[in-house]
Amino acid sequence: SFAPHDISVILYLLNEQPNSLSAIGGNYVQRDIADVTLTTMDFPSGVQCHIFVSWLHPYKEQKLVVVGDQKMAVFDDLTAEKLFLYPHKIEWQNRAPIARKADAQVVPVNMEEPLRQECKHFIECVENGWTPYTDGYEGLNVLSILYSAQNSLNNAGLKVTFDKHKSGKVKREGVxxxxxxxxxxxxxxxxxxxxxxxxxxxxxxxxxxxxxxxxxxxxxxxxxxxxxxxxxxxxxxxxxxxxxxxxxxxxxxxxxxxxxxxxxxxxxxxxxxxxxxxxxxxxxxxxxxxxxxxxxxxxxxxxxxxxxxxxxxxxxxxxxxxxxxxxxxxxxxxxxxxxxxxxxxxxxxxxxxxxxxxx
Known part of the structure; x- marks a missing residue:
């Protein structure tokens, strides 16, 4: 119920671990399994993340939205184009914010079968001794966040703080x-x-x-x-x-x-x-x-x-x-x-x- 793949993508894009998180949700179909969750994470750089998951919505939606100070990027896995840039902006007139919307710009994405690319990458790592994009350290970090999110959910949205000294940081010996x-x-x-x-x-x-x-x-x-x-x-x-x-x-x-x-x-x-x-x-x-x-x-x-x-x-x-x-x-x-x-x-x-x- 906490979207582990989305968490992995967020960690990859930000290249940092969250300072804290909180999660709330509701159980409607099964007593011990949340059908709807909202997880909020705060990062050292000042970025905030919000992950909303619902198994009850009547439609399927898989989106990742990144809001920047100049543009917004949207990855929509259910569309043919996949990736869009929105050059929306806010202008101030008479001390009031006015939204200025613009047409989306399609960002070209190589359309290749994901599982095939994943298997190819795994074989390359085995043959060349490379570390995969998502290695054991990242898996450990994602599991740590999932565990903390479940702990927060079980305690009515309790804010969970991470110990920075316990992250799975790669040691650089002899470098x-x-x-x-x-x-x-x-x-x-x-x-x-x-x-x-x-x-x-x-x-x-x-x-x-x-x-x-x-x-x-x-x-x-x-x-x-x-x-x-x-x-x-x-x-x-x-x-x-x-x-x-x-x-x-x-x-x-x-x-x-x-x-x-x-x-x-x-x-x-x-x-x-x-x-x-x-x-x-x-x-x-x-x-x-x-x-x-x-x-x-x-x-x-x-x-x-x-x-x-x-x-x-x-x-x-x-x-x-x-x-x-x-x-x-x-x-x-x-x-x-x-x-x-x-x-x-x-x-x-x-x-x-x-x-x-x-x-």
Whole structure:
């Protein structure tokens, strides 16, 4: 009767635990089970939340409303468009508030089957050692709120205060975080990683072990950064971008996430996958919807619009293949479809634009 999924979403959006809550309700069908509840939560940032649940209403409704100082966002799960922005405002005339309503703006949402995406995410976490968006800590926090809400309901809406020292905060052992960096409490940061000045790590972000996040970098909530990755400076790693192990990203490289970013109507967010060991030069631009292959090398200032094969060296605008590089960083010279690195002695074969290392 307390909408656990809604509580989970609220905690994710706010990235903080409530200071207190109260819950009231009524039992009409069964004596010990509330059919209607209203839960109010107060957060340290000053945000207040109200969750209304009713099993007795003659219609089905699943909405999440976020009221801001400039616009209101509404997620309506039972509509085709799903997400809306309402630019309503209040104007004062003769010391009286006047409501000014405006038409809703539809925010494009990728329409994908939720359970399929959930299972896909679970498999990715198992394969890569990632922490899921909703891990055991979040489950514990939601259960704590549900327990407190039931306690409040059983005691006629008693205000329940949370002990801040008992939250499921992730311990960051062996991690260096500069004093000016902002790192969300539920971001996953691996051991040995260093996060330098003025960088920001969003809630839910995944950063592996022994990474270096240079100054003025941004890692979004659904970004995935593998072990041993180095981000130089002034780099934004947006949602749906995955950097596998030992990827290097040079200063001011740019990842895009929308092929048609026209305000206020946006296009469709597309992922970027950068495979193991790839290197991206300074000021390169990576257009969304592509994959950069293993140990590929992107020249400084290149604009990459298409998939880059494993071991390829690409430069220019738009980027084109000009050669091939060994895993050790040495240039490869192919003859009759084969090459042997003069530095580390690794062997490779090439068929058209596909290069493979020979065991």
């Amino acid at each position: 260096f975080i500069h004093s000016t960096a902002i790192v969300a409490e539920n971001a996953k940061i691996g051991k040995g990683t260093k996060i330098w000045n003025n960088s920001q790590i969003q809630p839910g972000a995944q950063i592996g072990e022994n990474c270096v996040i240079g100054h003025n970098c941004f890692v979004d909530s659904r970004a995935r950064v593998g072990n041993g990755v180095k981000l130089e400076s002034n780099i934004d790693v947006w949602d749906l971008i995955t950097l596998e192990t030992h990827v290097f990203v040079g200063p001011s490289a740019v990842f895009t996430n929308d092929l048609n970013p026209l305000y206020p109507k946006y296009g469709k967010w597309l992922p970027i996958l950068v495979r193991e060991g790839a290197s991206i030069g300074a000021n390169a631009t990576i257009i969304c919807g592509i994959t950069i292959g293993r140990w590929a090398f992107i020249g400084a200032g290149a604009v990459v619009r298409e998939d880059v094969p494993d071991y390829a060296v690409v430069v220019g605008v738009p980027a084109e293949i000009i050669g091939w590089m060994c895993e050790c960083g040495n240039k490869l010279k192919f003859r009759n479809g084969g090459a042997r690195c003069s530095k580390c002695s690794r062997s490779y074969k090439k068929v058209d634009k596909k290069v493979e290392q020979i065991a």
